[in-house]
Amino acid sequence: MNKSPSAQVLQEAAEWLVRLEGEVGAAERNAFRDWLDADPEHLQAIERLQGSMAALRDLPGEPARAVLDSLARRRAARQPIKALALAALLLLPIGLALQQFPPSYLLADIRTGSGQWSTRQLPDGSRISLDGSTAVDLQFDGQRRTVRLVQGEIRLDVAKDATRPLLVLTEHGSVRALGTRFVVEQLPDSSWVAMIESTTEVDSAGKRVVVQAGQAVRFDAAGPGALQSIDAAGIEQAWEQHQLLVRDQPLDQVLERLARNHRGYLMYDPKDLELLRVTAVLPADDSQRALRLLARSLPIRIEHYPPLITRVSLERP
Template sequence: MKPAIAPQVLRQAAEWLVRLDHGSDADAQTEQQFRAWLAADPQHHEAITRLQGHIAPLQELPARAALRRAQPPRRRASGVKGLALLAVLGLTAAPGYQYWQDGYLLADHSTDSRQWRHEYLADGSQLQLDSSSAVDLDFDSAQRRVRLLEGEILIDVAKDAHRPFYVDTPHGTIRALGTRFIVERIGDATQVSMLESSTRIDSVGRSLTLNPGQRVRFDAQGLGAVSQVDGTALQAAWSAHQLLAHDQSLADVLARVARHRPGLLIFDRQALQALRVTVMLPADDSDRALRLLARTLPIEVKSYSPWITRVSLKRESE
């Protein structure tokens, strides 16, 4: 079996290939940046090579000279066909492949891009999963643990005086001190929104207690600042399958929209991070959600196929 490639590497590969094929041939600086990305990690070249096997239906599409030059000579023959839109891995491979990579198919509970799920756990707790979400459970006589693999969950914790309830992510651990809260993985961070009672969050050697109507984001560097949220509005949005954003970065909003969309939604997180958004979007209609964002923000939404969409800043001349 071939070694797994991290989902973020696959996404980066797709973004590079769309970027290299967007408009005219890439300039020298872009080519140099792409070469540097290829050389930075053996997985980068492996991602390019492996994804080529999933684009046979598009093999007559033209490839860009920049990408041909960036590819090592021994790879050019197989790499020329279809490289312009190699990001269409979503057409044949991305949804299933990412599920395999993140353990979706082996997860205790999971949803795809068009599903919502409500589960009653063995201890009486209730677990709701947003689209494209997955969790593993580890319940024994001493503790109850939920590992959030991907996506967003709303948890209503049943009381148990003998077994604490935890939610684990790569960025820290949340211990339920009460009942109802939302945990979401966004990009390389975790976000917790407290609806009822409180939780204790431990991340990178620091702890804090989160109370009702509060939210905090934490990542590999630790805990961020606590902000205020409308817990009632959050619960209403969840029940109505709406995405509620209040003064949130556009990059984070797009990451949430992407969970509800089959295929790939590609965007430059750094370029869009500064745009702040307060909006309510339909989670079950990602096309409409993107149209609503495009009407009010200086962005353009371009579809390459039903499975690949790119969001970028509008050029100043437009």
């Protein structure tokens, strides 16, 4: 059984369908042919989107009608980007749902939806807070205390237990704590831990580093990076006020974090935006306002395709 195209490939396919709409030169056609030949997944994505666009015209209910109405208005106004191929992503309800909320999320012991924050007590008396679109699995017994971060970001206030250290597992390593308060976030390419109180030990790719209060470290498949100084009180306050505290972070990672609490599909090309660096305090519970704030200081364009798509792209000179 063939694997469904990834979100990145679907996005590239949608962009190609937009570029190929209208008059196209030989160079553009050859480039498209090369892209198709580069990976069988590319053809699957094109066929998936083309089938979805056909289904759009026959879909009777909302939000499909709203999408079509919006596209008609945009075409009448001769908008420079034709949104049909992009809006086709809306018509992959199963594919997009599984990309944003995979089975591991749906089957998790604790999870939150987009724009939803939650705090609860764990079996050992520890307290865990979950950001939006976050999920964890728990394993607590007489020998161990384990929290597996499936996706998203958590804040932990760990109850002391001299015989059972609490382990937070991510795709990129583990965080070991006895009694402390810290934040752990998992992004596609790396994980991040920020210490608010006490210390933890991060183990990644066979390398270990101790993280003290007021420090943070990012870790990935290569192991932990360099320790960084942080404003621990500021991070705690940001959690309480549903803010996103960003310090010299690539824009694509900032958008990945904002997407957890974004209503709809936030579309962007990570490679286009990764060189833009961001230092800011953004409202995590109002992603549209956060995007407007980013657009004031960065060369980016924000486009809306109601009801569910927002596209962020690099402003070309």
